[in-house]
Amino acid sequence: MDLKLDQVSHHYGATNVLDDISLTVKKDEIVCLIGPSGCGKSTLLRFIGGLERPSSGQILQIGEPPAASLNPLTYIFQDFALLPWRTVEGNVSLALEDHKLPKAEQRAIVEDVLRRTNLSDFAKALPRQLSGGMKQRVAIARALSVRPAVMLMDEPLSALDSQTRELLMDDLVDLWTRESFTAVYVTHNLAEAVRLGHRIVVLSRRPGRIREIVEIDMPLAERKDRVHELEVKQHHLWDLMREEARAADRELADV
Numbered sequence: 001m002d003l004k005l006d007q008v009s010h011h012y013g014a015t016n017v018l019d020d021i022s023l024t025v026k027k028d029e030i031v032c033l034i035g036p037s038g039c040g041k042s043t044l045l046r047f048i049g050g051l052e053r054p055s056s057g058q059i060l061q062i063g064e065p066p067a068a069s070l071n072p073l074t075y076i077f078q079d080f081a082l083l084p085w086r087t088v089e090g091n092v093s094l095a096l097e098d099h100k101l102p103k104a105e106q107r108a109i110v111e112d113v114l115r116r117t118n119l120s121d122f123a124k125a126l127p128r129q130l131s132g133g134m135k136q137r138v139a140i141a142r143a144l145s146v147r148p149a150v151m152l153m154d155e156p157l158s159a160l161d162s163q164t165r166e167l168l169m170d171d172l173v174d175l176w177t178r179e180s181f182t183a184v185y186v187t188h189n190l191a192e193a194v195r196l197g198h199r200i201v202v203l204s205r206r207p208g209r210i211r212e213i214v215e216i217d218m219p220l221a222e223r224k225d226r227v228h229e230l231e232v233k234q235h236h237l238w239d240l241m242r243e244e245a246r247a248a249d250r251e252l253a254d255v
């Protein structure tokens, strides 16, 4: 399933937040959204997920979600959102409980996503026993369990320290390489965007408009070993964003 954003604009009261966003997210592609604070990245993700509606424009789902998809659009947040009293497998199966699947099928799905996220040995652990990185792996497993058409990832690694973030990026690349998925991935972190994004959409300061879409034509699995080539892309992104980020920073400081 592809997503097509067609001239999406939005205002909250007198504040224009997004202006004329048109964009296609193709199946099996990771599209990163970057831009200065407050430019509307999370708002756009909420529109894509159907949590809110834009003031104008539309978001179309083109084609069918994967066979047996239980939830075509699934979020992953930075704060993991795990239930502390449920084990790892209990947190993952939570996403399936509304769907009235036969018990054996539910168990098979949980086992499969725990294996894909390297969590099988931690199935019985409670969230408080896990590091931040492991908690986010659980959230990723839970999102995968509903076989989403598109994962909506809102700064999923930003609560993690830099080494853990590196490990999780490797995991996401492995996951995608073994079985590709489609994602819209909001991040402030340009290194993350160039490691994970097939295309990177650079938004301007509020109201967010598309300034440029940077394509990275390098297989995800090769990127870890080709950091120098990626640095050129990263510098280009920062050149696009620097002045806007500075202006956004000053604007927030004035509030």
Ligand SMILES: Nc1ncnc2c1ncn2[C@@H]1O[C@H](COP(=O)(O)OP(=O)(O)OP(=O)(O)O)[C@@H](O)[C@H]1O
Pocket (backbone or CB within 6 Å): 012, 017, 035, 036, 037, 038, 039, 040, 041, 042, 043, 044, 206
């Ligand atoms: N429900 C709301 N009501 C009013 N204003 C809102 C609402 N949600 C967001 N905003 C405003 O819309 C603008 C865009 O917010 P949003 O959180 O989408 O930006 P962002 O790019 O994700 O920011 P950040 O990078 O800091 O997370 C901000 O000025 C924010 O204050």
